[in-house]
Amino acid sequence: MIDRRTDPDDCALAAASGAPAETACATGRDDLVNRLGPLFVHYLFSAGKTVHIHDLTNHAVEVALSRLQKTLRELGETEGRVTVAVSTDLLSINDARIVVDAQSMGPVLYLINEMKKRKVEEIDFSPEVTVAELGSFLQIFFSEPSEVDVFGELTRKLSDAGVAGIRLSEWIERAKYLRDAKVNKQEVREESNRVMSRAIMFMGEVMLAMEQRRPIQLHKASRITQQIADIIRTDESILVGLASIKDYDEYTFSHSVNVSVLSMLIADRMGLHKSDTAQIGIAALLHDVGKTQIPQTILNKPDSLTAEEWQLMERHPMLGVLELSRTRSLRTIADSLFVSLQHHLLYNGKGYPVKPTPWELHPFNHIITIADIFDAMTTPRVYRQQTLTPDRALRLIARKSGEMFDPLVAKVFIRTMGVYPVGTVVKLDTGEHAVVTRQNEHSRLMHRPVVALLREDGLPGDKVDVAELAGGGSTYRRTIVESVHDRHYEAQKANLFIMK
Ligand SMILES: [Fe+2]
Ligand SMILES: [Fe+2]
Structure with missing residues (x-):
């Protein structure tokens, strides 16, 4: 039947x-x-x-x-x-x-x-x-x-x-945002929050299924990624903001969801077809499932790993392939198998697993690797207290473009995220602190995004455009001086993007 x-x-x-x-x-x-x-x-x-x-x-x-x-x-x-x-x-x-x-x-x-x-x-x-x-x-x-x-x-x-x-x-009516030219901002905000929690919940189910050696329900993954694709084509700011909030959920879940959102964003801006963008999203959601087979004591070890522990850690890409191969339709998940296997291999062929002859890297891999490393660099972990602010992580990606990262993908990612990505906490020349909430629409004003001011009393402050001129003159009212580590402002930042 x-x-x-x-x-x-x-x-x-x-x-x-x-x-x-x-x-x-x-x-x-x-x-x-x-x-x-x-x-x-x-x-x-x-x-x-x-x-x-x-x-x-x-x-x-x-x-x-x-x-x-x-x-x-x-x-x-x-x-x-x-x-x-x-x-x-x-x-x-x-x-x-x-x-x-x-x-x-x-x-x-x-x-x-x-x-x-x-x-x-x-x-x-x-x-x-x-x-x-x-x-x-x-x-x-x-x-x-x-x-x-x-x-x-x-x-x-x-x-x-x-x-x-x-x-x-x-x-969900597919692509309803695309049809509706006058999109309600609140609706996008609600939908972004909804889809992020669904994605986190899905990752929880995936991990549980892996532990219990049960198949993953792939249709849920494709449903989630289609919804993310719809939002990305309308207004990605809230999604990127949510991805920038760290420590609000179990690391592997939120990391996989963040990598999925960022990878899909790159894929969309590269002009990939919507179905490929959704496939990249699924592969990104599942890229680290092999970690379910690595003991928590190793994953969360505060000190550096021993040689044997590293050996085991380096097996997570292959373990992921084995886990994913239990899925009902391998044809649907073929791209994810490649990405799981290759996501720690860089543009110059370095990384793991090591093979005597160079790997032919799957095209999705170039995108997911950048998103993966960007999220990892900006997220504190027990073994990695020293993180980079999003703008510094972007600059590092730019520096390693053509070596660690595919130059075209790196360029698209940096252009999309702007100089100060959404979610970056910045210090202004007025002495105020603020969180970037939206990129400037004009690329020549990439370094002048829209920000939400952070008030000393912890309440959300006004949104201001850093591109705004003072009194109609030729000087800017505010200018970003630098990005700052945002631990202190994490709760306030979360309030800006997360709906209670
Ligand atoms: Fe990994
Ligand atoms: Fe990862």
């Missing part, structure tokens, strides 16, 4: 790459989704109908709900979370598309229709969800959809009812 997503080529590639014995191909993991997926949809459909007619104490309801929960648990044993997703007119469970036949047509079409009516793109079930939660969820989900803010109303009701094990994702 379900389309087999793992084709023979993928299995051959998995075997050739030395994938672990328990890959999707070897275990028949897909068979389980093939078998139980349609059943799960059917039970969801019938339990929804039953709950609509009877109350939750009714015997028929109890039977329908426990049948649904049992199937969910069974699927969850090998899959982890179970996600029902709609894309155009298809329904899928954990990346496996449900092929509609005479028997499943009714439930599948019904579910697609009901999800669309409520602007829901994904229903994401934790395998630990209780029967009571399932009951409340179905009651709320299948009740008459509200006329205004249907999705918001639904999520509010679910939260009020204490349904914590089931998450909904909103249906």
